[in-house]
Amino acid sequence: MSKLSALDRNRCIERLKQIEYDLLVIGGGITGAGIALDAAARGLKTALIERNDFASGTSSRSTKLIHGGLRYLKQFEIALVREVGRERAILHKNAPHLVPSERMLLPLVKDGSFGKFLTSLGLMVYDVLAGVESADQRKMLSKEETLEKEPLLDESVLEGGGIYAEYRTDDARLTIEVIKTAVQYGADCFNYISADDFIYENERVAGVQAKDQLARKTFTLKAKSVINAAGPWVDDLREKNHSLSGKHLHLTKGVHIVLPRAKFPLKQAIYFDVADGRMIFAIPRGLITYIGTTDTDYHGDKNRILTYKADVNYLLEATNNAFPSLKLTMDQVVSSWAGVRPLIHEQGKSASEISRKDEIFESDTGLLSIAGGKLTGFRKMAERIVDIVAKKHVDNYPDADISSCTTDKIPLTGGVFSGAKEVKVFKSSLVKRVQQYGFNEYIAFYLVSNYGKQSDTILSIFDGLNDKDIHQRFVKAECEFCIQQEMVFNLRDFFIRRTGRLYFDIDSVRTLKKVIADHMKAKFKWSEKRKEEELNLLDQEIWDVSTFEDV
Ligand code: FAD
Numbered sequence: 299m300s301k302l303s304a305l306d307r308n309r310c311i312e313r314l315k316q317i318e319y320d321l322l323v324i325g326g327g328i329t330g331a332g333i334a335l336d337a338a339a340r341g342l343k344t345a346l347i348e349r350n351d352f353a354s355g356t357s358s359r360s361t362k363l364i365h366g367g368l369r370y371l372k373q374f375e376i377a378l379v380r381e382v383g384r385e386r387a388i389l390h391k392n393a394p395h396l397v398p399s400e401r402m403l404l405p406l407v408k409d410g411s412f413g414k415f416l417t418s419l420g421l422m423v424y425d426v427l428a429g430v431e432s433a434d435q436r437k438m439l440s441k442e443e444t445l446e447k448e449p450l451l452d453e454s455v456l457e458g459g460g461i462y463a464e465y466r467t468d469d470a471r472l473t474i475e476v477i478k479t480a481v482q483y484g485a486d487c488f489n490y491i492s493a494d495d496f497i498y499e500n501e502r503v504a505g506v507q508a509k510d511q512l513a514r515k516t517f518t519l520k521a522k523s524v525i526n527a528a529g530p531w532v533d534d535l536r537e538k539n540h541s542l543s544g545k546h547l548h549l550t551k552g553v554h555i556v557l558p559r560a561k562f563p564l565k566q567a568i569y570f571d572v573a574d575g576r577m578i579f580a581i582p583r584g585l586i587t588y589i590g591t592t593d594t595d596y597h598g599d600k601n602r603i604l605t606y607k608a609d610v611n612y613l614l615e616a617t618n619n620a621f622p623s624l625k626l627t628m629d630q631v632v633s634s635w636a637g638v639r640p641l642i643h644e645q646g647k648s649a650s651e652i653s654r655k656d657e658i659f660e661s662d663t664g665l666l667s668i669a670g671g672k673l674t675g676f677r678k679m680a681e682r683i684v685d686i687v688a689k690k691h692v693d694n695y696p697d698a699d700i701s702s703c704t705t706d707k708i709p710l711t712g713g714v715f716s717g718a719k720e721v722k723v724f725k726s727s728l729v730k731r732v733q734q735y736g737f738n739e740y741i742a743f744y745l746v747s748n749y750g751k752q753s754d755t756i757l758s759i760f761d762g763l764n765d766k767d768i769h770q771r772f773v774k775a776e777c778e779f780c781i782q783q784e785m786v787f788n789l790r791d792f793f794i795r796r797t798g799r800l801y802f803d804i805d806s807v808r809t810l811k812k813v814i815a816d817h818m819k820a821k822f823k824w825s826e827k828r829k830e831e832e833l834n835l836l837d838q839e840i841w842d843v844s845t846f847e848d849v
Contacts, residue, residue, distance in 0.1 A: 300783045301481050305821070307488075307785075311510060314486055315517050319345045321687055322505060322521035324493040324535060327357035328469065328673050330527035331476040332680035332705075338485035339708060340688055340701050345521065346485060347508060349492030351791045352477055355529045357673065358470035358795050359603075359637025361554065361579055361590055364389055364397050364674045365464060366428035368569070369577070370654065371420055376427060378655060382674045383428025386465050388706045389677070393713035395721045395750035396475060399434060400466040400581070403447055403568045405620070407455045410571045414438065417460050424462065434463040448566050450621045464567070466581065469673055470795040471748055474784055478711040489785050496524070496539055502664045503539065512787065522694075523687045526667040530600045530640045541661030547669055548643035548652055549600070553609040554590030556633040556801055562587040562617075562624060572616040576650060580617060584743060585803055586632070589613045593649045596638050605634040607846045633804045633843045642670045658683050677705050712750030721746065728753060735760075736768050748797065755779055770813045773806075777814050781821060789814055789836040800843060811836055
């Protein structure tokens with residue numbers, strides 16, 4: 299049985315209680331996941347705990363791009379552009395199905411952010427700094443060529459365009475695959491366990507008082523080093539450690555809205571100007587097109603971040619300005635997501651101006667905290683903080699066999715492909731296979747981009763089921779895989795974080811939720827009451843992403 303099987307949790311938790319770990323990571327977003335993988339691969343005995351589901355914080359609410367950081371160039375953050383450029387190339391190599399390239403169109407309009415010359419120069423510098431391969435390098439386009447790429451653009455103000463290299467991903471799937479890979483290297487990773495307080499020995503942090511949120515039991519978890527990777531909650535834990543002084547977090551909210559592809563039939567991902575001087579993305583993905591993001595200071599509830607009418611209006615107005623023939627309206631928006639960026643506060647800077655750089659803080663009692671940064675830079679962030687932990691460990695235990703960072707060479711689970719070409723071949727073979735079952739091509743795209751090579755396992759589970767309706771049979775196979783290998787405990791884990799269906803195919807959540815609720819009821823031996831409660835919690839999430847109220 300996989301160490302990430304939801305059916306083996308209690309036994310695994312008993313083991314967790316017995317061990318003194320070299321490193322305990324608090325937080326199962328991309329930052330914590332990356333740290334757990336790096337540390338485990340170096341030979342440190344590592345545990346990770348996440349108080350909710352993996353990626354339930356900011357790491358399921360990003361723009362889902364692995365950026366080269368074009369906007370950082372505008373802010374002259376040259377080192378950051380260089381680093382994230384290198385990082386995305388590594389990520390693409392280690393998970394080409396999950397981090398495919400996505401050519402981004404930058405339309406040039408009358409009185410826009412940049413003229414043709416500056417854009418061409420900027421994109422050229424970006425290519426050099428981000429180390430973009432020659433085939434992917436920027437190309438400047440005439441007005442006609444730009445319109446050919448994207449006929450929906452406003453011809454009356456368009457002057458031309460540039461096309462440059464970006465990569466897209468699914469942030470929550472990236473997080474779960476990094477966690478699964480960490481587990482393969484020996485880490486013990488758990489969702490639904492919170493760090494409620496720290497324990498100390500000789501005035502040094504020596505572990506945490508943990509709580510199993512499913513069994514509602516508290517226990518002590520011991521570790522030689524502890525890293526606080528709690529994203530927007532980093533300062534809450536620093537406060538518990540009595541070390542919240544000096545630099546602190548500045549949370550800014552970002553919203554994305556989702557429209558059916560038929561309503562916004564964008565041919566091509568695009569990064570375009572907003573009248574207030576900002577820029578936003580519109581990205582076609584499977585059945586939908588999503589638009590984002592906003593960037594506003596946030597002081598509300600971090601556990602329930604909502605999309606308000608004003609957020610939707612801002613994004614629709616910007617989009618209708620750039621694509622006037624669309625005339626998009628709020629009732630066409632089928633889903634959305636909202637998240638907060640855990641940035642490091644900089645005096646006098648507005649939400650959009652604050653640097654996205656990461657920083658590490660060490661408290662007097664030895665608690666290491668990490669905040670800021672991007673999804674894209676998670677591997678390098680992990681390397682920097684695990685370097686500190688590994689050095690300390692070797693200083694204290696000179697015989698310990700701890701290697702240096704190797705994560706640049708570790709393929710993520712599901713991503714054992716030689717490159718993008720092999721992904722394409724694999725996808726073509728899947729298209730034929732799913733068509734034989736009666737599915738259309740979309741299911742092959744969905745399987746490959748979510749699960750990579752693991753699609754084979756899901757289809758073999760599918761082969762073993764005998765439901766008449768192929769869509770119900772498929773979603774049950776998928777759910778079974780996620781229960782057995784990805785610690786899915788409820789409908790929200792499955793429909794939001796593991797499959798992204800709440801955002802990318804919300805209708806399928808409405809039609810399939812009861813099938814999955816019955817499947818989970820049987821699997822987890824839920825009572826009828828528990829099943830209804832889980833359905834209500836999912837309905838609340840559907841309401842939150844698709845109903846937009848005034849603030
Ligand atoms: P989180 O994902 O929030 O993880 C922290 C975790 O800690 C949470 O899951 C939380 O439940 C857990 N936790 C908190 N307290 C405790 C506790 N006491 N015990 C146990 N667990 C605890 N980056 C990019 O590279 N590309 C993009 O396109 C991009 N777009 C973005 C768009 C928006 C709108 C936003 C908001 C961010 C975007 N980012 C992007 C940035 C990126 O998403 C974040 O930097 C990243 O996801 C932060 O990950 P994290 O692990 O630090 O935080």
